[in-house]
Amino acid sequence: MKPLEALEHWLQGEIVRPHESRSKSRAERDASAALHVKPSRTLSPAQRVEIYSDMYFERLVEILSEEYSAVCSLAGHDDFRRMARAYLREHPSRHWSLNNLGRKLPEFLAGKFRISRKALLHDIARMECAMSIAFDAEIDTVLTSDAVGRLDPADFATQRLVCVSGLSVASYDHAANSIVRAVRQSEDLPSLDRRRTFTVVWRKEWTVWRLDLTEPMYHILAALARGLPISAAIAEGTRRFHGDPAELQAEISRSFGEWITEGMFASVEKE
Amino acid sequence: MANVQVNTLVAAAFAALIAGAPLAGCATEKKSSHMEASASGKHACKGMNACKGMGACKSGNNGCAGKNSCKGKGGCASAEKHSCKGMNACKGQGGCSTGNNGCAGKNSCKGQGGCAVPVKH
Numbered sequence: 001m002k003p004l005e006a007l008e009h010w011l012q013g014e015i016v017r018p019h020e021s022r023s024k025s026r027a028e029r030d031a032s033a034a035l036h037v038k039p040s041r042t043l044s045p046a047q048r049v050e051i052y053s054d055m056y057f058e059r060l061v062e063i064l065s066e067e068y069s070a071v072c073s074l075a076g077h078d079d080f081r082r083m084a085r086a087y088l089r090e091h092p093s094r095h096w097s098l099n100n101l102g103r104k105l106p107e108f109l110a111g112k113f114r115i116s117r118k119a120l121l122h123d124i125a126r127m128e129c130a131m132s133i134a135f136d137a138e139i140d141t142v143l144t145s146d147a148v149g150r151l152d153p154a155d156f157a158t159q160r161l162v163c164v165s166g167l168s169v170a171s172y173d174h175a176a177n178s179i180v181r182a183v184r185q186s187e188d189l190p191s192l193d194r195r196r197t198f199t200v201v202w203r204k205e206w207t208v209w210r211l212d213l214t215e216p217m218y219h220i221l222a223a224l225a226r227g228l229p230i231s232a233a234i235a236e237g238t239r240r241f242h243g244d245p246a247e248l249q250a251e252i253s254r255s256f257g258e259w260i261t262e263g264m265f266a267s268v269e270k271e
Numbered sequence: 272m273a274n275v276q277v278n279t280l281v282a283a284a285f286a287a288l289i290a291g292a293p294l295a296g297c298a299t300e301k302k303s304s305h306m307e308a309s310a311s312g313k314h315a316c317k318g319m320n321a322c323k324g325m326g327a328c329k330s331g332n333n334g335c336a337g338k339n340s341c342k343g344k345g346g347c348a349s350a351e352k353h354s355c356k357g358m359n360a361c362k363g364q365g366g367c368s369t370g371n372n373g374c375a376g377k378n379s380c381k382g383q384g385g386c387a388v389p390v391k392h
Binding site for chain 1: 277278279280281282283284285286287288289290291292
């Protein structure tokens with residue numbers, strides 16, 4: 001290894017090591033740092049290196065707290081930092097971009113880590129993760145009504161509506177959308193009790209949007225997102241609807257019109 | 272719902288896709304009443320004054336107008352985030368080149384502004 005390469009390797013190791021559980025004694029840190037770094041008038045070589053190590057950790061926590069601002073607010077500052085430290089030990093940064101740093105936080109919160117309001121935080125983390133994925137998604141061309149108008153109606157039932165990149169349709173055990181909105185807008189929190197809700201998160205041009213769905217529309221849109229043909233997706237929704245059939249038809253008309261107007265579909269594909 | 276004909280519903284969906292949303296294009300108020308835009312500061316230049324008011328919020332963002340969600344956010348460069356934020360070392364890392372119409376190759380994004388980036392509230 002060349003001298004510069006060795007120096008870089010050493011410094012990187014010293015910066016990330018405290019957050020990845022590779023601990024060294026104070027004496028070891030001092031001896032190691034003294035080989036590469038001069039002391040200042042007030043700081044030892046190891047203390048000078050720790051400035052960068054601490055800064056690195058603070059930046060990672062900052063990223064997580066930005067991406068999961070509602071989780072951070074609901075958990076509280078101290079618990080969020082404790083969670084972030086534990087999370088980063090399991091899922092340290094492995095890429096120069098930090099866009100994906102927090103992607104496994106929902107999975108982490110579903111695990112053994114102990115924190116109060118865990119089920120709520122897990123739900124909110126899932127929604128904020130979906131928002132980040134939509135935020136970072138590539139821009140798709142969007143399906144237009146004009147393009148649909150050129151299709152053969154006879155083939156429509158067996159075709160697939162392809163959703164735009166980053167679109168997420170999910171069910172939650174809390175009123176996740178309302179809670180995220182209230183926290184981010186600094187409004188009074190709605191009930192935090194368990195209640196099943198359904199929300200689609202997607203990006204339209206430069207804005208990430210969230211829209212609550214009824215249960216039948218959730219099943220239809222989720223089926224479309226999974227790649228089911230249109231008739232099969234609609235059948236998924238009808239199985240969950242128990243009211244007046246005319247109401248379901250009206251709801252389908254309203255929802256499909258809204259979904260295409262709001263840019264949720266990228267294209268139509270033949271089966 | 273066994274008596275509901277899926278074919279009828281498929282036809283309704285097809286017609287709706289062609290027609291679009293009722294009052295589409297002039298329903299800003301209605302739309303913003305039930306849809307939520309999402310914003311969080313994910314900009315590389317978050318907190319830099321030069322980003323303010325550069326315009327990301329005005330792109331197809333009907334719900335954003337007049338809301339405080341845009342405050343201090345708009346139009347900042349680069350959706351990539353580095354661990355070296357706040358350090359000179361960001362220069363040449365490459366984060367400024369993604370989704371960044373004017374910042375590519377420029378120094379650290381600082382004060383560049385004016386580039387497109389998604390917004391969340």
